[in-house]
Amino acid sequence: EVQLVDSGGGVVKPGGSLRLSCAASGFSFADYAMHWVRQGPGKGLEWVAGISWNSGGVKYEDSVRGRFTISRDDAKNSLSLQMSSLRAEDTALYYCVRGTSDALDVWGQGTMVIVSP
Amino acid sequence: SSELTQDPTVSVALGQTVRITCQGDSLRSYYANWYQQKPRQAPLLVIYGHNNRPSGIPDRFSGSNSGNTASLTISGAQAEDEADYYCNSRDTSANHLGWVFGGGTKLTVL
Numbered sequence: 063e064v065q066l067v068d069s070g071g072g073v074v075k076p077g078g079s080l081r082l083s084c085a086a087s088g089f090s091f092a093d094y095a096m097h098w099v100r101q102g103p104g105k106g107l108e109w110v111a112g113i114s115w116n117s118g119g120v121k122y123e124d125s126v127r128g129r130f131t132i133s134r135d136d137a138k139n140s141l142s143l144q145m146s147s148l149r150a151e152d153t154a155l156y157y158c159v160r161g162t163s164d165a166l167d168v169w170g171q172g173t174m175v176i177v178s179p
Numbered sequence: 180s181s182e183l184t185q186d187p188t189v190s191v192a193l194g195q196t197v198r199i200t201c202q203g204d205s206l207r208s209y210y211a212n213w214y215q216q217k218p219r220q221a222p223l224l225v226i227y228g229h230n231n232r233p234s235g236i237p238d239r240f241s242g243s244n245s246g247n248t249a250s251l252t253i254s255g256a257q258a259e260d261e262a263d264y265y266c267n268s269r270d271t272s273a274n275h276l277g278w279v280f281g282g283g284t285k286l287t288v289l
Contacts, residue, residue: 095276106283107214107222107265112276121276157221165212165227166267166278172221 064088064168066158071173078148078177084141084158084170092116092136095161098143100154101172108154111143112161125151148177181205181270183281190287191256199251199284201266209268211249213242216263216283225264226251253286261288 070082082098097112111122111132120132131144141158153176160168183203191197201211210229214222224233226242239254249268253260264284270277 097276097278099278099280107216107267107280109267109270109278109280112278114276119276161276161278164210164231165224166214167224167227167233169221169223 064160066160066168066170068156068158068170068173071156071175073176073178074148075179076149076177079144079146080148080175082143082145082156082158082173082175086139086141086158086160089160089168091134091139096132096134096141097159097161097166098132098141099157099159099166099169100152100175101157102151102154105154110156113141145175148175150177153177181268181272181279183211183266183268183279185264185266185281185284187282188285188287190289191253192289193258194255196252196254197256197286199253199264199266199286201249201251201281202247203268203279203281204247205268205271205279206244206247206249208271210244211242211266211268213240213251214265214267215260216265217261222265256286256288258288261286 067085098110113132129147155172157172158170159166213226216222230242241252266281270279
């Protein structure tokens, strides 16, 4: 079964840091681009960051560039998102998502990040 | 970055056909994909590329694209289709890794 399991969320103070992880199974992880998509409370979906299948390319949404770092470990079938200088507006459910050339086709269950004093 | 625009709410009578639309400049270059999200669940891809359905998605779901507009059509809407629907496409202002989402449409089945 193709599966993505997100973890690492929690409550953090403004300006703090947090590292999210995603464990992949059931497919050849190294062959796929991977992404993080977030959803604020009661809000829509927002693409946050993506990394190519060979880590040769990374891309960030404007509001997180310079604060978030996406990375992958193909030997461990894992994806990470290092988040620093967190702001209240970063509060959201963060999804790990598999990307193909056509779409974002497999989603994790999400991990919640709350930035609050 | 690119923007995609969706109507916030749409309703349909049980068994009738409904169309949900998405507009944006990126759709002139890329197909729209459609995701269904039910409460407390992760989004589920229902249409991708040129009207393709992932395995397990009922054939009452279909997609179309014309100019800067994409549409998701549900033919014979069922109660279980009540959900939020999001379109997305590649972000034309980014490299091949960037994606953009519409604001979402809440579908109510009456």
